[in-house]
Amino acid sequence: MVRWTFALALGLWLAVFATLRLFIIPPAPVSVLTIYMTLVTVAILLFVMANEARWQGFLAPPRAVFAGRVSRPVQVTVLAGLPILVGFVAHLRLTPTWDAPFEPRVVHPQPPSSFTIQGRRIELAALTNPLRSDPAALDQRIAEGKTIYYRNCFFCHGDALAGDGPFAQVFRPLPANFRDVGTISMLQESFVFWRVATGGPGLPKGATPWHSAMPVWQQFLAEEEIWKAILFIYAGSGSTPRTWEEGTADVNRH
Amino acid sequence: MSTVIERLLMVATLVAFPVAVAAEVSMEPVPPTPVAAKPEAGQKLYRTHCIQCHGPSGAGDGPAADRVYPRPRDFTLALFKIRSTPSGQVPTDHDLFRVISEGLPGTTMPAWKKVLSEEERWQLVHHIKTFDTMGVFADEPAKERIVIGQPPQVTAELVEKGRGIYEAKKCWQCHGRMGRGDGPSAEGMKDDWGHPIRPVNLTKSWRFRGGDRLEDIFRTFTTGLTGTPMPSFADTLPEAADRWALAAFVKSLSRPQRTSQVLRAQRHVGEIPDQPDDPLWEQVEFVDFPLAGQIILEPRWFTPAHDVITARAFYNDRETALLVEWDDGSHDDGGNGPSPLDRVTVQFPLEDPAALDGEKPYFVLGDPKHGVELWEWSGDGRLERRHAHGAERMEPVAVGSLRAQGRYRDGQYRVIFRRSLTGEKGEAGFAPGRFTPMAFHLRDGRHGEEGLKMALSAWSDLLLIPETPWTVHIVPVLLALLTLAGELWLVRRMRRSAPLSV
Numbered sequence: 001m002v003r004w005t006f007a008l009a010l011g012l013w014l015a016v017f018a019t020l021r022l023f024i025i026p027p028a029p030v031s032v033l034t035i036y037m038t039l040v041t042v043a044i045l046l047f048v049m050a051n052e053a054r055w056q057g058f059l060a061p062p063r064a065v066f067a068g069r070v071s072r073p074v075q076v077t078v079l080a081g082l083p084i085l086v087g088f089v090a091h092l093r094l095t096p097t098w099d100a101p102f103e104p105r106v107v108h109p110q111p112p113s114s115f116t117i118q119g120r121r122i123e124l125a126a127l128t129n130p131l132r133s134d135p136a137a138l139d140q141r142i143a144e145g146k147t148i149y150y151r152n153c154f155f156c157h158g159d160a161l162a163g164d165g166p167f168a169q170v171f172r173p174l175p176a177n178f179r180d181v182g183t184i185s186m187l188q189e190s191f192v193f194w195r196v197a198t199g200g201p202g203l204p205k206g207a208t209p210w211h212s213a214m215p216v217w218q219q220f221l222a223e224e225e226i227w228k229a230i231l232f233i234y235a236g237s238g239s240t241p242r243t244w245e246e247g248t249a250d251v252n253r254h
Numbered sequence: 255m256s257t258v259i260e261r262l263l264m265v266a267t268l269v270a271f272p273v274a275v276a277a278e279v280s281m282e283p284v285p286p287t288p289v290a291a292k293p294e295a296g297q298k299l300y301r302t303h304c305i306q307c308h309g310p311s312g313a314g315d316g317p318a319a320d321r322v323y324p325r326p327r328d329f330t331l332a333l334f335k336i337r338s339t340p341s342g343q344v345p346t347d348h349d350l351f352r353v354i355s356e357g358l359p360g361t362t363m364p365a366w367k368k369v370l371s372e373e374e375r376w377q378l379v380h381h382i383k384t385f386d387t388m389g390v391f392a393d394e395p396a397k398e399r400i401v402i403g404q405p406p407q408v409t410a411e412l413v414e415k416g417r418g419i420y421e422a423k424k425c426w427q428c429h430g431r432m433g434r435g436d437g438p439s440a441e442g443m444k445d446d447w448g449h450p451i452r453p454v455n456l457t458k459s460w461r462f463r464g465g466d467r468l469e470d471i472f473r474t475f476t477t478g479l480t481g482t483p484m485p486s487f488a489d490t491l492p493e494a495a496d497r498w499a500l501a502a503f504v505k506s507l508s509r510p511q512r513t514s515q516v517l518r519a520q521r522h523v524g525e526i527p528d529q530p531d532d533p534l535w536e537q538v539e540f541v542d543f544p545l546a547g548q549i550i551l552e553p554r555w556f557t558p559a560h561d562v563i564t565a566r567a568f569y570n571d572r573e574t575a576l577l578v579e580w581d582d583g584s585h586d587d588g589g590n591g592p593s594p595l596d597r598v599t600v601q602f603p604l605e606d607p608a609a610l611d612g613e614k615p616y617f618v619l620g621d622p623k624h625g626v627e628l629w630e631w632s633g634d635g636r637l638e639r640r641h642a643h644g645a646e647r648m649e650p651v652a653v654g655s656l657r658a659q660g661r662y663r664d665g666q667y668r669v670i671f672r673r674s675l676t677g678e679k680g681e682a683g684f685a686p687g688r689f690t691p692m693a694f695h696l697r698d699g700r701h702g703e704e705g706l707k708m709a710l711s712a713w714s715d716l717l718l719i720p721e722t723p724w725t726v727h728i729v730p731v732l733l734a735l736l737t738l739a740g741e742l743w744l745v746r747r748m749r750r751s752a753p754l755s756v
Binding site: 010063066068079081083084086087088090093094095096098099100101103137146147149150151154155156158160161164165166167169170171172199200201205208209210211213215219220 | 303306307316317318320361362364366368369451497515516518544545546547549550551554556612613614615616617621624689711712713715717720722724726727729730731733734735738739741742745749750
């Protein structure tokens, strides 16, 4: 067994490398791969060095090569191959790939305390959906919201409210998927209202307002129409707005 | 004697002819519908998922109908495009199920299999048949459908044979010589409802309504597309082998889309080709940039004609050249009376990206804080340059060092923009190694597109690939030599300490 230490160590190292490189999807960044492989190298070396016999067994093949105790072709292959490998890896690492620069983006930015809609100042903290106060009329309001949604929003946010409308693939960031628990169901209606009313240009700098294709809906829709559309995106996607008070969320129906 | 032979021949023909017809397109019985109708469930599903486009009575007049193109199907006349049944017949339940499940590419009809169960989709099949005011589904249900069978192996010979059929059967009269929907008969077509309709661009297989598998293309010209000028070719192309060859040829006209965030411009030694058809352009990497309707600023435009623009770029010591190409079945160069001109616009930030501190101008025509530069080429060959700080603040500026050279051929525009690397006073230059944001606008005059009625892209990046620094070549060689030196040192040392006598 000790005789094969070097081959086993090298084989293990290559196996780990191949696994990390080929079977992680999407591929891990080179920096992460480097950290993993450094750890793997250290771990293998520590294991090999922990036992004197194993260590000698590990050193034997390289020693044999350098001391000339192997056939000439093997010696030449190793002595020539190693520098070529080093040069090749260095070349790969040094050649620039020219991928798009990474642009960090805040997905749910901190909303302002107040904002202006159609010339009126609105405090966000105290804002609730006024249409929820009349449960008897709720179904009718949701139906009206549905009409507004399909005349304005579905082009990006999709027929099934899954953020996959006919134009969705063109825009970065992708339009929000309302069926995803990470979107409207973790947001208060006041936040959603702010995002709809002020659109992409209303975002703070950290949320890359220049990329967002979300229109400034207060230019197209009245305040009440925005609230109706919000009722519909919750009802239509089977989600409920986040609230701070218990028991107010279940006025919403599927 | 001769009359006997004539008569015999006539009888033989009469007998043989129907046999031949029956043998042309083989038919099979329609498989049974696996799920029985539950009218209430069907109606509820329809009202939840379909009514927005197809309307309460199935007439294709829901609230979204006038903002989508092509218009939603009117179910009341029982005319359906995608069928496995002979021309003039209603589709099978399986045909309807397939369309509901897979959607109609190139339209706003989505693939409902993503959200609805099979049971729910079958209920919708039953429900949309209830809108049939003509009673066709009840009186003349589909009994037989065409046998599609296994598609053949696609070979170069098969594609060539298909090309011959495309020529001989005059497919090009509507679909154009290169298949871009620009044939001489393409203009002025209407569907059965009187709405304008254009022949499909065969180079955009991702927009084929019935799908773009070989079997789908085969089915489309075997059965035709009801309600449109696309006829069934079952009679004119009776041999299935011919239809497979044509399908293979049609399929070969499209290439997969290649999208990327970055358009890489290679450095070119010498003069950059002047002509859009210079073969040198074919050697450069191209990127397809998807386009959407401009639905952000008033007037909003929900039904753009274009869905993609392709770009390539080059640069040399003095200038950058950008080649853009896009398909347009109608050539609007100012000679078509009231039609606006076809136009392409390329948009860059006005300021040096490095000076923007991580910000960019708003992707639609910039904003008051950060302006954009627009290069605009029109179908009549005119080139304009503008600066914009939002749609309200646009001013024309001198063309300066910007040049453009464009042409229209076989349903496709190709336009080269060239400009000095440094740019004019007050605007950003291009520098190797720098990512310059870039966006596109396209307008199809025949489709009524002008001003903000246009298709647009998001920001992407133009990158002039810098010359590879010499260190990339030298450092690996040095490292290799260093390794070799280390090895030789080890060899010498080991041979001295452990002589070969072991």
